[in-house]
Amino acid sequence: MKLLTLPERLGLISYRNQAKSEIKPHIRVETEICNTVCPHKCTTYVCPANCYTLDENNHVHFQVEDCIECGTCMYACDQGAVTWEFPDPETGRGVTWNFG
Amino acid sequence: MDEKFDCIIVGAGVAGLAAAMTLARNNIKFLLIEKGEFAGAKNVSGGVIWGQDLAKLVPEYWKDEEAGWDRFINHRRLTFIDEESAFSLDFKSRHFNEPPYSGVIVLRSKFDRWLANKVEDAIAESEYSMDSFIATNILVEEILMEGDKAVGIRTGDEKFYADNVIIAEGVNNLLTRQAGLQDKYVPADHILTGVKEIIRYERSVLEDRFQLNGLSGMSNEFVGYATRGVEGGGFLYTNRDTISIGLVLGLKDLRDKELKPYDILNDFKAHPVIKDTIRGGEVVEYSAHVVSSGDKRGIPEKLYKGGLLVCGEAANLLMNAGKAIQGMDYAMRSGILAAETIIEAKSKNDFSITQMKKYQGNLNNSYIMKDINNFQDAVQLLHNPVMYQKVPSLINHFGRNFFTIKNEPTKKSREMMGESVKAHSSYWELIKLGLKGARSL
Numbered sequence: 001m002k003l004l005t006l007p008e009r010l011g012l013i014s015y016r017n018q019a020k021s022e023i024k025p026h027i028r029v030e031t032e033i034c035n036t037v038c039p040h041k042c043t044t045y046v047c048p049a050n051c052y053t054l055d056e057n058n059h060v061h062f063q064v065e066d067c068i069e070c071g072t073c074m075y076a077c078d079q080g081a082v083t084w085e086f087p088d089p090e091t092g093r094g095v096t097w098n099f100g
Numbered sequence: 101m102d103e104k105f106d107c108i109i110v111g112a113g114v115a116g117l118a119a120a121m122t123l124a125r126n127n128i129k130f131l132l133i134e135k136g137e138f139a140g141a142k143n144v145s146g147g148v149i150w151g152q153d154l155a156k157l158v159p160e161y162w163k164d165e166e167a168g169w170d171r172f173i174n175h176r177r178l179t180f181i182d183e184e185s186a187f188s189l190d191f192k193s194r195h196f197n198e199p200p201y202s203g204v205i206v207l208r209s210k211f212d213r214w215l216a217n218k219v220e221d222a223i224a225e226s227e228y229s230m231d232s233f234i235a236t237n238i239l240v241e242e243i244l245m246e247g248d249k250a251v252g253i254r255t256g257d258e259k260f261y262a263d264n265v266i267i268a269e270g271v272n273n274l275l276t277r278q279a280g281l282q283d284k285y286v287p288a289d290h291i292l293t294g295v296k297e298i299i300r301y302e303r304s305v306l307e308d309r310f311q312l313n314g315l316s317g318m319s320n321e322f323v324g325y326a327t328r329g330v331e332g333g334g335f336l337y338t339n340r341d342t343i344s345i346g347l348v349l350g351l352k353d354l355r356d357k358e359l360k361p362y363d364i365l366n367d368f369k370a371h372p373v374i375k376d377t378i379r380g381g382e383v384v385e386y387s388a389h390v391v392s393s394g395d396k397r398g399i400p401e402k403l404y405k406g407g408l409l410v411c412g413e414a415a416n417l418l419m420n421a422g423k424a425i426q427g428m429d430y431a432m433r434s435g436i437l438a439a440e441t442i443i444e445a446k447s448k449n450d451f452s453i454t455q456m457k458k459y460q461g462n463l464n465n466s467y468i469m470k471d472i473n474n475f476q477d478a479v480q481l482l483h484n485p486v487m488y489q490k491v492p493s494l495i496n497h498f499g500r501n502f503f504t505i506k507n508e509p510t511k512k513s514r515e516m517m518g519e520s521v522k523a524h525s526s527y528w529e530l531i532k533l534g535l536k537g538a539r540s541l
Contacts (some may be wrong), residue, residue, distance in 0.1 A: 001299075001379050003366045009297075009386035016137070042355040048295050048362060048388035069142065071272040071390040075288040076355055085274065086135055089237040096141045099298045099342070099385045100208035 010066050012076055014096045016087070025064040026087035026094065027051075027073070033081035034060035046076045068095050103231070105131045106261040107442050108253055110240045110275060112139035113208075114149070114428045115412025116268035117215045118435030121157050122428035124222035126443045129231050130243070131260060132252070135239040137201040140212025143270070144296065144389040146335050146344065148173065148203050148319055149428040155200040157432065158218050162199040168214025170339040171317025175310075180492035181324040186373040187492075187499040188320075197316065203424070205317045205337045207298070207344070243267070243279050248453065249406030250279070263451045264442050266409050268435060271390055273414040281410060282400045288351040290398030290416075292332055295361045295388045296346030297369075299381035303341040308337050309377075321425070323482075324492025326368050330354050330485050334368055335425070336377070345369070345378060348391055348425075350483065361388065393426070394419030394479045396472060403463065404456040417468055421475035422482055422541070430468045437462045477540030486525065486533050494524040505520070 017023055029052070034041055041060055043052035049066045052073065067087075074084040087094035107123055109116045112134035136142040154161055161167055174196035179188040196202055216234055223232045242254040243265055252261035267275050271291075275533075276282050301309070310318050322334030331350030337344055337471045347368060349361055368374055392398050392413060399417070403410040411417070412431035419426050441459040445451050463469050481487055498520040502513060521527055 001369070001375070001381055001383075003369055004297075004383055004386070006362050008384070009362065012383065012385050013387075040358075042358075045358055045360045046293065046351065046354050048293060050360075050362075057432060068388055070144075070293065070388040072293045072351065072361075072388070074272065075286055075291045075351055075390060076319075078285075078287060080285070084272070086239055086272075087139075089239055094142070095422065096137050097144060097209045097385070097387060099210070099344075100140055100144050100212075100387065 004066050010049060013068060014098055015065075016089070016096055017092065023093045024088055024091040025061070026085045026092050027064055027067060028083040029060075029062040030081045031060045031062060033079050038079045038081065042076050043073045043082070046072055048072060064069070064093055067093060105129050105260065106446055107266060108266045109266045109268055110132065110253065110264040111268040111270060111412075111414070112216055112234060112236070113143050113212060113268060113270055113412060113431065115431035115435035116266070116416070117146055117212065117219055117499070118157055118432040119266050119268060119439040120219045121222055122436050122439035122444065124226045124232060124451070126439075127227045128446060129228040131262070132234045133238050133240055133255070134234065134236045136236060138213050138236055139216035139234065143208035143212055144294070144387045145206070145208050145428060145449060146294070146296070146337065146346065146425055147208065147428060148205050148337060148424065149432070150203045150424050150426050151429045152202065153429055153432045153436070154204065156436070158215070160199075162201065165351065168211040168297040169204040169206050169273065171194070171205045171312070171315050172199070172206065173203040173319050175318040177318065177320040179282070179320060179322045180495045181322055181326055181371060182493045182496040183325050183532065184372055185496040185499055187495045197485070203319065205319070205339055205344075206428070207339055233443065237246045240275065243275050243408065249451070250408035264407050264409070264445065266411060266438050266442070268412045268431075269414045271392055271413040271416065273410070276400065276410050276414050279405060279408060281402055286533055288355060290395040291351045291360055291386060292348040292391050292393055293351050293354065294346060294348045294391050296344055296386070297365065297367050297383050298339075298344055298385040299378060300342045300344045300384045301381045306338060306341055306343070309373065312338060323454050323488055325476060327488070328359065328364050328367055330357055330359060330364065331485070331488060333488065343378065344411055344540050350393070351390070367534070376479045392416040392418040393483065394421070394472065399472070401461065403452065404459050406453040406456060407451045409441060409456060409459050411435050411438045417472070418480065419472050419475065419479060421471070421478035433461060433466060433468055437466060475540065477536060481533070481536050481540050484533070486529055490525045490529070491533070494520045524533040
């Protein structure tokens with residue numbers, strides 16, 4: 001069977017409040033820490049939704065839109081850069097699983 | 101809602117719903133709060149509910165045509181894989197065909213919603229049919245404390261009060277941490293990341309391919325190259341017209357090896373043996389969630405405070421000792437035990453820490469903590485690289501030689517095994533592993 005790319009996989013997910021232009025992020029990342037002291041920048045590869053990416057200067061960027069609330073980054077980041085909360089049902093993002 | 105509840109439960113997963121069902125049946129006035137759009141909306145599992153506790157919660161659930169479970173398990177398979185081969189232990193028996201089943205496969209979005217409906221039915225039949233509620237779309241942000249005792253919860257600007265709070269918020273247990281029962285930062289050591297796909301087939305195709313009969317189902321766990329050398333394993337479960345296929349990956353090891361979980365999942369799906377098993381379907385969902393390893397060091401020391409109990413995976417109650425990944429059954433039983441503690445507390449009007457402590461005692465005396473305590477060596481053995489890397493390679497090396505028939509004199513199996521051991525490990529290493537294994541199981 002055809003193997004899916006990550007964007008194809010994320011395209012199958014039902015996110016909440018998709019119609020809202022402004023959402024309140026439920027995760028805050030101090031990328032300053034990632035880009036100065038972090039020896040591994042692991043969130044850029046362990047995140048199952050690839051919410052953490054590296055630019056051409058090897059700087060970490062974070063976007064919350066694709067987050068599926070799995071929790072991985074909260075444990076993987078051992079530098080104190082990730083502040084993790086659950087998304088607000090009204091104003092936040094996050095998922096509604098169709099199968100789960 | 102100005103009045104006070106007997107109990108507020110945070111989280112409508114398996115643990116929270118089991119607690120709610122038990123409270124409803126014992127005429128306790130409760131509020132069950134769920135942050136998702138409906139019970140199950142945010143929940144992901146492998147997922148098999150092992151054991152027979154579900155029948156206690158929903159008697160004769162197997163007679164329910166619209167039941168939320170997918171298939172009962174009568175076929176188990178444990179597969180060791182290397183890069184090109186798969187060597188399985190396979191067991192199927194009629195013995196598993198009669199209810200109460202010894203395991204049912206579920207999809208949480210459907211199962212939890214069904215179970216929540218059953219809880220609604222129990223509420224309707226209770227003395228508090230108008231005063232107990234399941235409230236969805238509400239995020240609990242804080243456990244309200246008075247001194248050392250929990251007295252309620254806060255969501256936004258609203259506060260709800262109760263004699264007791266049960267935290268059943270799942271593995272990402274922010275409230276448990278806030279209550280000081282677990283460290284604010286939990287390191288990756290005893291945490292795995294699970295990734296999974298749901299693949300849909302025509303039902304007859306699925307049933308033929310996996311030799312399913314009626315609502316029978318198969319569970320297949322994988323050890324070895326499934327994870328590309330990362331600590332952990334794989335799984336495949338048959339649902340009604342889909343399969344759940346995925347991996348659980350030790351997060352610390354994933355971090356050290358600098359691999360992406362979705363890449364490893366694609367490699368697993370492309371494995372020559374897996375590829376044939378899953379061909380033709382259509383992926384309908386991709387999901388991910390962290391899961392506890394079952395290492396006791398990851399479990400909070402205390403699961404209670406005055407007026408407060410923690411159950412299910414919020415308490416990191418989960419274990420894979422090689423036989424099965426047990427989590428949802430632990431959630432169910434711990435939810436029931438928490439509710440029973442509260443029923444007793446209410447009858448005595450005693451919500452003190454001494455009363456709440458009984459929950460931990462009951463948990464320790466239950467099969468959950470007995471198994472977790474007894475099988476710690478097995479948990480650690482499964483996370484030993486010899487076990488998840490060398491043993492599967494060795495077994496498959498042997499399998500290739502043993503099952504290859506050449507038109508030339510054949511070596512004795514023992515000699516073949518010797519070669520396989522030499523190629524991937526050593527007798528000394530295996531003796532050490534065997535001793536550990538014999539002790540642990």
